Amino acid sequence: MKKKLSMIAAEGVMIAVTVLFFLPLMIMVFGAFKNSAEAAMFNFRLPSSWHFENFAFVLETGNVMRSFANSVILTGCSAGLGVLFASMAAYIIARRKTQGAERLYNYFLIGMVAPVQIITTYVLLDFLELKGTFPGLIMVYIGANLPFNILMFSSFIRNVPVELDEAAFLDGGSLGKVFFSVVLPLLKPIYATSFVIFAMSVWNDFQMPLYLLNTPKKWTLPLTVYNFYGQYYSSWNYVFADMIITALPIVIVYLAAQKYIVEGMTAGAVKG
Known part of the structure; x- marks a missing residue:
């Protein structure tokens, strides 16, 4: 039982670390498709409209x-x-x-x-x-x-x-x-x-x-x-x-x- 609890605790820690790792990544990915005002909020919301032209602007x-x-x-x-x-x-x-x-x-x-x-x-x-x-x-x-x-x-x-x-x-x-x-x-x-x-x-x-x-x-x-x-x-x-x-x-x-x-x-x- 103790071994099972320790495994569950270890998995919980790993999941928490993974989430913490992906949170900034999600902000970056979603922000790349937002307008300037939405991206400056640094939140996890999906863009109200997807701005693929951001990438074209960067490339140019x-x-x-x-x-x-x-x-x-x-x-x-x-x-x-x-x-x-x-x-x-x-x-x-x-x-x-x-x-x-x-x-x-x-x-x-x-x-x-x-x-x-x-x-x-x-x-x-x-x-x-x-x-x-x-x-x-x-x-x-x-x-x-x-x-x-x-x-x-x-x-x-x-x-x-x-x-x-x-x-x-x-x-x-x-x-x-x-x-x-x-x-x-x-x-x-x-x-x-x-x-x-x-x-x-x-x-x-x-x-x-x-x-x-x-x-x-x-x-x-x-x-x-x-x-x-x-x-x-x-x-x-x-x-x-x-x-x-x-x-x-x-x-x-x-x-x-x-x-x-x-x-x-x-x-x-x-x-x-």
């Missing part, structure tokens, strides 16, 4: 399409290259039973708790003549997210039978061929998991583009929300519409890859 005046292209370039390149580099480094760390590999693994673990220093990063990019460029920002994103992804990949690769590698090496395969032909196909679930997590962190980032991109033409979607709010702070219906446009692409990516994310997390948990 908010430089959304250019910023969308910038976000796609930064997110795709950062997540794609970052996950690939992380898997390659994790493969060496997981397979080499040496002190050097162990120290390298610990070094990357330190990177998970060490914050990114904006000033030193800015100075470094200036020295490399990459300040205000997409390649410079992509390098920063890869470096910042590499430790966590190496941790995920190395934990997964340690549970891949090493006999597969040995058999491929006996057949004359090189290190690169063994990794890309034998090991990499086994990493698809964790690749999807890492890619989506990586992409979400880059897509939603506001700080790095603000400090490291020197022109509005290179701004990403989160920065357009900041800029758009500055111009239309009294028109919350437009601000809400801009927020939905910004969040929708990454939500679609997450929902599309949700199956693989669950598989990757489950496989890692079971094998670990």
